Amino acid sequence: MSRRSHREGKARAGSKVTKERVGLVVLGALLAASLIVIYRVSFENFWTNRRLQTLKEETEALKRNCSDKxxxxxxxxxxxxxxxxxxxxxxxxxxxxxxxxxxxxxxxxxxxxxxxxxxxxxxxxxxxxxxxxxxxxxxxxxxxxxxxxxxxxxxxxxxxxxx
Incomplete structure (x- = not known):
């Protein structure tokens, strides 16, 4: 094997590893972004459900008050x-x-x-x-x-x- 082909092989191997690393970094970033979105949606859902429950309780109290007296x-x-x-x-x-x-x-x-x-x-x-x-x-x-x-x-x- 000549020096040139050895270097080209190394360069190809190096670029292949670089592409794999870039792919892993992109996948990692997408995973991190997905986790952030899931956390945020879950957090908003939790507070929305909590507010909904509070509003339901307030509505029931108003109904009782309005119908009783x-x-x-x-x-x-x-x-x-x-x-x-x-x-x-x-x-x-x-x-x-x-x-x-x-x-x-x-x-x-x-x-x-x-x-x-x-x-x-x-x-x-x-x-x-x-x-x-x-x-x-x-x-x-x-x-x-x-x-x-x-x-x-x-x-x-x-x-x-x-x-």
């Missing part, structure tokens, strides 16, 4: 009239979604029990409704039998001439 927290979002509390949402949704929203707060869509309550509600929504398409859902449905209207508590709609 009037409280300062309820008074800010809910309007009291007589023995009932009302929440007027301007969020546009279907009747079912509106009802589900109410249920999340331990409430239900309104059942109108008197002419006085109906006047209160009409006056209240009149001030909130600014566009022709603005609407509010009440707890009246004919979803079980077409044309047979019942309140969400299952009681039938009474035909009243006074209101």
């Amino acid at each position: 009037p409280s300062p927290v309820c008074d800010e979002a809910w309007e009291r009239h007589g023995e009932k509390q009302y929440y007027f949402s301007t969020f546009k949704s279907s009747w079912n979604i509106g009802r589900r929203f109410c249920k999340e707060f331990g409430a239900d869509l309104v059942k109108i029990d008197s002419e006085e309550e109906q006047r209160f509600l009409l006056n209240k929504v009149k001030d909130i409704m600014t566009k022709d398409e603005d609407k509010f859902w009440i707890g009246l449905t004919d979803s079980k039998t077409e044309g047979k209207w019942v309140w969400v508590d299952g009681s039938p709609l009474k035909k009243r001439s006074d209101y």
